Amino acid sequence: xxxxxxxxxxxxxxxxxxxxxxxxxxxxxxxxxxxxxxxxxxxxxxxxxxxxxxxxxxxxxxxxxxxxxxxxxxxxxxxxxxxxxxxxxxxxxxxxxxxxxxxxxxxxxxxxxxxxxxxxxxxxxxxxxxxxxxxxxxxxxxxxxxxxxxxxxxxxxxxxxxxxxxxxxxxxxxxxxxxxxxxxxxxxxxxxxxxxxxxxxxxxxxxxxxxxxxxxxxxxxxxxxxxxxxxxxxxxxxxxxxxxxxxxxxxxxxxxxxxxxxxxxxxxxxxxxxxxxxxxxxxxxxxxxxxxxxxxxxxxxxxxxxxxxxxxxxxxx
Amino acid sequence: xxxxxxxxxxxxxxxxxxxxxxxxxxxxxxxxxxxxxxxxxxxxxxxxxxxxxxxxxxxxxxxxxxxxxxxxxxxxxxxxxxxxxxxxxxxxxxxxxxxxxxxxxxxxxxxxxxxxxxxxxxxxxxxxxxxxxxxxxxxxxxxxxxxxxxxxxxxxxxxxxxxxxxxxxxxxxxxxxxxxxxxxxxxxxxxxxxxxxxxxxxxxxxxxxxxxxxxxxxxxxxxxxxxxxxxxxxxxxxxxxxxxxxxxxxxxxxxxxxxxxxxxxxxxxxxxxxxxxxxxxxxxxxxxxxxxxxxxxxxxxxxxxxxxxxxxxxxxxxxxxxxxxxxxxxxxxxxxxxxxxxxxxxxxxxxxxxxxxxxxxxxxxxxxxxxxxxxxxxxxxxxxxxxxxxxxxxxxxxxxxxxxxxxxxxxxxxxxxxxx
Numbered sequence: 001x002x003x004x005x006x007x008x009x010x011x012x013x014x015x016x017x018x019x020x021x022x023x024x025x026x027x028x029x030x031x032x033x034x035x036x037x038x039x040x041x042x043x044x045x046x047x048x049x050x051x052x053x054x055x056x057x058x059x060x061x062x063x064x065x066x067x068x069x070x071x072x073x074x075x076x077x078x079x080x081x082x083x084x085x086x087x088x089x090x091x092x093x094x095x096x097x098x099x100x101x102x103x104x105x106x107x108x109x110x111x112x113x114x115x116x117x118x119x120x121x122x123x124x125x126x127x128x129x130x131x132x133x134x135x136x137x138x139x140x141x142x143x144x145x146x147x148x149x150x151x152x153x154x155x156x157x158x159x160x161x162x163x164x165x166x167x168x169x170x171x172x173x174x175x176x177x178x179x180x181x182x183x184x185x186x187x188x189x190x191x192x193x194x195x196x197x198x199x200x201x202x203x204x205x206x207x208x209x210x211x212x213x214x215x216x217x218x219x220x221x222x223x224x225x226x227x228x229x230x231x232x233x234x235x236x237x238x239x240x241x242x243x244x245x246x247x248x249x250x251x252x253x254x255x256x257x258x259x260x261x262x263x264x265x266x267x268x269x270x271x272x273x274x275x276x277x278x279x280x281x282x283x284x285x286x287x288x289x290x291x292x293x294x295x296x297x298x299x300x301x302x303x304x305x306x307x308x309x310x311x312x313x314x315x316x317x
Numbered sequence: 318x319x320x321x322x323x324x325x326x327x328x329x330x331x332x333x334x335x336x337x338x339x340x341x342x343x344x345x346x347x348x349x350x351x352x353x354x355x356x357x358x359x360x361x362x363x364x365x366x367x368x369x370x371x372x373x374x375x376x377x378x379x380x381x382x383x384x385x386x387x388x389x390x391x392x393x394x395x396x397x398x399x400x401x402x403x404x405x406x407x408x409x410x411x412x413x414x415x416x417x418x419x420x421x422x423x424x425x426x427x428x429x430x431x432x433x434x435x436x437x438x439x440x441x442x443x444x445x446x447x448x449x450x451x452x453x454x455x456x457x458x459x460x461x462x463x464x465x466x467x468x469x470x471x472x473x474x475x476x477x478x479x480x481x482x483x484x485x486x487x488x489x490x491x492x493x494x495x496x497x498x499x500x501x502x503x504x505x506x507x508x509x510x511x512x513x514x515x516x517x518x519x520x521x522x523x524x525x526x527x528x529x530x531x532x533x534x535x536x537x538x539x540x541x542x543x544x545x546x547x548x549x550x551x552x553x554x555x556x557x558x559x560x561x562x563x564x565x566x567x568x569x570x571x572x573x574x575x576x577x578x579x580x581x582x583x584x585x586x587x588x589x590x591x592x593x594x595x596x597x598x599x600x601x602x603x604x605x606x607x608x609x610x611x612x613x614x615x616x617x618x619x620x621x622x623x624x625x626x627x628x629x630x631x632x633x634x635x636x637x638x639x640x641x642x643x644x645x646x647x648x649x650x651x652x653x654x655x656x657x658x659x660x661x662x663x664x665x666x667x668x669x670x671x672x673x674x675x676x677x678x679x680x681x682x683x684x685x686x687x688x689x690x691x692x693x694x695x696x697x698x699x700x701x702x703x704x705x706x707x708x709x710x711x712x713x714x715x716x717x718x719x720x721x722x723x724x725x726x727x728x729x730x731x732x733x734x735x736x737x
Contacts, residue, residue: 033419131504139505140460141411141437143444144467232412238441240411282405286366
């Protein structure tokens with residue numbers, strides 16, 4: 001009963017912070033697009049954590065689907081229809097289709113082999129974006145387009161010029177995605193994923209089709225990463241081959257581990273710390289990467305279950 | 318007693334504490350710098366201070382810092398002091414660069430954004446500043462689109478376009494060294510546009526391209542490309558690399574003895590790269606965008622001396638000049654127009670001529686009205702193993718005017734749309 005109560009308090013605090021962020025962010029030296037970036041990175045990290053923390057499968061190639069979402073949205077808005085939602089739809093579908101096909105090829109692998117193959121497939125997409133100069137702009141990235149105001153017929157939202165409107169636009173998709181992921185995790189399917197994480201062999205003996213479950217989990221995870229990618233492209237009004245590269249995947253893993261990959265909100269905290277730390281420290285010294293690295297080492301050494309892991313441990317004690 | 322202190326064993330804990338203290342000093346020290354003046358005019362630099370382009374980005378920053386010092390000595394902008402806020406964009410992550418541009422504009426309220434060695438970042442930041450209506454001067458991103466198809470009313474550029482660089486070289490190469498060319502090109506947008514530029518010239522003059530090799534960025538072993546180039550038997554082998562790639566490619570070309578049998582040349586070359594080469598590999602004909610050894614040009618000596626003081630005694634490179642000229646450009650136009658209004662300043666910069674103490678070049682240096690591209694001099698010459706002094710690694714054979722080698726505005730694809 002007490003645990004349940006605490007959980008509601010936690011959710012309430014997180015949602016009220018997210019809802020009011022644009023109102024107070026400038027008071028603490030932030031700015032609205034920073035908040036938007038935290039949300040997008042958090043969505044990507046939480047989606048990755050669906051696979052990593054709840055199914056126990058480590059992917060090092062999620063940036064590929066992040067980037068496919070970004071390029072899908074950018075290319076659609078630039079060449080096909082100047083419509084933000086259409087761009088997001090195309091980006092999402094491209095990401096899902098690629099993830100579904102590649103997922104079929106790799107689900108039989110486990111552990112380090114799975115991680116290596118996801119990197120390999122990720123780099124394939126990176127090099128396509130990097131080399132196909134005529135379409136993707138190659139190394140120069142995809143520029144010359146921008147997100148368009150949303151026209152709902154009776155109501156128009158100017159997400160292009162109003163940064164706060166765009167923040168709430170992103171928060172809307174963030175909330176939906178998080179709700180869906182939470183609902184899936186509570187369902188029998190979600191519980192099965194936990195069982196696979198805890199003991200795959202035992203789950204197999206229970207007659208659970210492991211590969212199909214891992215594939216579904218992979219697909220769900222990649223879907224939300226693609227969504228985060230489309231939002232990221234809209235935030236920057238730009239798609240960049242770097243979005244698809246393996247080090248971007250590494251950043252997502254770092255965020256999940258920093259915050260705590262055994263807790264639902266952990267990656268959100270991790271993403272917030274990662275983005276804010278990078279933003280602040282890099283203004284002060286060009287050696288900022290050493291500090292982020294040091295911070296990561298300290299977290300892994302002293303709280304291997306991430307920052308949220310500490311809180312949870314206190315509760316247990 | 319004193320001996321005790323010296324001989325006391327240093328524990329692990331002490332070492333860790335010292336490490337943390339040194340780390341903390343790095344973070345806290347810039348706050349002191351920020352506390353200058355009352356209502357300063359803020360200039361934001363969003364550039365590559367870490368990664369592949371770190372040296373180039375820092376050199377631009379140093380040039381900009383020198384300009385800020387000089388501007389403040391001469392009364393600032395509109396009587397207000399000037400501060401330079403620098404943000405690291407990393408060398409590859411354009412998302413971070415965009416983020417930092419937002420930070421400079423929305424949080425720090427800068428009046429001018431200076432960026433970036435990386436062309437992709439220059440394009441992306443141009444979109445941000447155009448949306449926000451903030452002045453933007455591109456220091457060192459060369460891709461044609463910045464003042465071409467993706468040009469904006471508020472974006473001006475100091476460094477040359479890739480097309481200006483190839484146009485300045487091609488006639489010389491064709492007339493002097495032969496009409497059969499082989500390209501060794503880094504496989505990304507910068508290399509591709511350079512090669513296209515040379516191919517266009519080659520077609521115009523009636524020469525032949527006997528082959529081309531695309532090398533991935535970061536190639537360390539160029540032997541297979543060099544063997545292919547050798548087999549094609551060209552008159553000229555053209556290297557279009559930058560940075561470490563250029564260093565590796567030229568070193569290996571010399572090891573293969575290619576410099577004895579073919580002519581080696583290319584487009585853009587930088588002092589940073591020549592510095593990294595062994596003397597016997599400082600070969601070939603290139604174009605520099607600015608050079609420190611210009612004995613007959615007024616004010617250059619003073620600039621070189623001032624940078625030497627900041628740069629551990631080393632001479633300025635073209636990158637220093639980019640940062641310096643970009644920062645001074647803004648101060649000059651703002652003081653002339655007596656406003657910081659971006660629209661007025663952008664209109665004022667169209668056709669604006671840099672004074673000799675900023676231009677540091679023999680001919681008239683001005684911003685072209687149609688595409689906001691600076692029309693500087695370009696320095697065609699050849700690398701030398703040993704110069705008059707150790708830093709003199711390039712011999713300027715000919716100085717051309719930017720306006721003579723730049724394609725006309727109608728061919729750049731730039732149509733500037735002013736905000737309503």
